[in-house]
Amino acid sequence: MRILLVGEYSRLHNSLKEGLTDLGHEVVLMGNKDGFKGYPVDIYINHSFQNRVLHKIKVGAYKLTGLDLGSLEIVHKVKKQVNSLARFDVVQLINESAFSIQPKAELELLQFLKTKTDKLFVLSCSYDHASVKFMLNNGFTYSALTPYLENNSLKDHYKFKLQYLNEDFSLLHQYVVDHSNGIISTDLDYHLPLVGKPNYLGLIPNPINTDKISYIPIKTDGKIKIFHGINTHASLTKGNMFFTKALKIIEEKYADKVEITITTNIPYKEYIQRYNDCHILLDMVYAYDQGYNALEAMGKGKVVFTGAEQEWLGHYNLEADAVAINAQPDVAYLVEKLSWLIEHPEKIKEISLQARAFIEREHYYKNIAQQYLETWSIN
Template sequence: MNILLIGEFSRLHNSLKEGLLALGHKVTIVGTGDGFKDYPVDIYIKNVFFKHRFLFFIAKLIHRITGISLIKIENSYRYYKLLPKLKNYDIVQLINENSLKTNPRVEIWLLKKIINQNKKIFLLSCGADYSSVSFANKKHLKYSILSPLETNKKLRKKYRPILRYLKPSFKKLHHFLFENINGVIATDLDYHLPLLNHPKYLGLIPNPINTDKINFIENTVSKKIKIFHGINLANYEKKGNLFFDEALAIIKEKYPDEVDIIITNSIPYKTYINLYNNCNVLLDQIYSYDQGYNALEAMCKGKVVFTGAEEEWLEFYKVQPNTIAINTIPDAKEIANKLEWLILNPDKVNEISKNARAFIEKEHHYKKIAQKYIDTWNRN
């Protein structure tokens, strides 16, 4: 099949592409590379305003004063110019509900053309979208990505990129997509739960991880246990980094000679993955029920990852708590206690490391996942 994957912001589509290519399909990814993360794409939506610091500042200033986003206008224009190339595909898959990164009215207009000139259209529920944000907003979960906002209303400005999905324009985009797609696929439990029983929901297909490209690194603790905390400053509150920072402060004070802590801020993806290669433990995120892409790739390398591994996840995959990933809740003392457990039981690091790799190979192997996508696309 000839497949077009639109958008990329976690390397999901790149890993899926690798699996699809291995199965003999033709695949093209189109997207912006997602800013500083700079993920590889085949057709690059080059954004001048984002790449040049001065122009980016001017664009932000204009947006703040007028509400007009020059970056979104540029994205719209570049996708419009690309339309003649984005046709005659057997499958088109959108990374999420705002995959073209423009305003909803223009997105609908562009998507109509893409839908009309291709055979099948599928949507991923991956990252914030109307379904997951509205589900969280109704407090169906004990905690969610909106939890920090519930306790600190001053964060509302930082939450605008997420809360925009509740606006009438994005709700209209959501309904347009669900009326025109062949189906929607969740990539993990955080997006699976809000979509349960929806007629367009095709089920959960776990994130694909290229286990052939990611080598397992024997995870043994030498003199000190090395803890890596990679922060994306734009998502500091949403990922629960405050609790990680507080937990690390507790550990550093209690075990100054037993730990080596590495903290980074908003670095490119390639730099990020190279920096954590030598760590024993990786701190990923708080407000999730399942693992995102960073966590899964780290688990594949054999890292002990503090991330989402809630009861729903344990039940879905039929695994025991704290044997594959360390479930992390918004409680600094609880996080510190789990870090202390590893410090006092370093043999557990190697044990969990091997379990994590085995789990990725069983549940997230990129070729197996690619075949699940093919089967789902063909059935619908």
């Protein structure tokens, strides 16, 4: 089977490609490397207006004409590249807005890609129309939109998320619902907003290549090492401020027992190396399920503070604190959980082993690739 994977978030499509390739399929990955994270792609697609001068030209042209030169360039590049390739059996987009360009340009590319395959699928694994609408309507107890719901003065900060409710994005979403072969979610945060919706095919967990990710045995005979990697562009929506406040208390409370490392906006390859020797990794607060960074860290045997809500426990038939620690927007709660682990290092070893086993059982990349193949073939 020939498969085109379009776009990349947090290495999801890279891991899926590895699984599909190992199962004997031909896969091409096209995208923009997810910005500073720098994930590998086979065909790199991005606009040329990156430096300050060209960016000003792009902005000026938009103000004068309403045309986004970056979007026009990406549409041209995608069509040129795909037209040079043989037809695909399946095309899958990482998101309704896989190219991060104007919705009308995204729609043009969706319509174009449909002519290059008999089957077009779209993932829900980041902000899109359905997830933002669900969050805005308080579908979750807390979510990435909680800071905005509590303080509307943050509207400018949230304009990128809220734009998915605009008419042009709504039309793009409706096209996906009406004209794709189906929408697939990758975790509970995107599954719950889609339950019962038209053309929704269900949840397929994120694929993790544990053949490449080695388990790192936990040693707790020295200081407990805590790692917190911050992406400033997403720190508010992930709830990093709760971790930051909790760590200040932990640092004072256990000065002789802990070693805390905090990084900011580092590339993916450096990020995964920097946390290799930690015991505890602080991922995100505003989530019900784990994203990619959390899953890969769990695969290495780290005790991860992340989304692990009751809905997730029920879905995988798990007990609380068995394979990950549910991170809630409550500093006192986070301090309590961190203190429990610091004072009971045997629990760190126990959760570490169970975390690795969970990833191998529920997220093994070849098994997940097989689930995609079965979903694609049926629909």
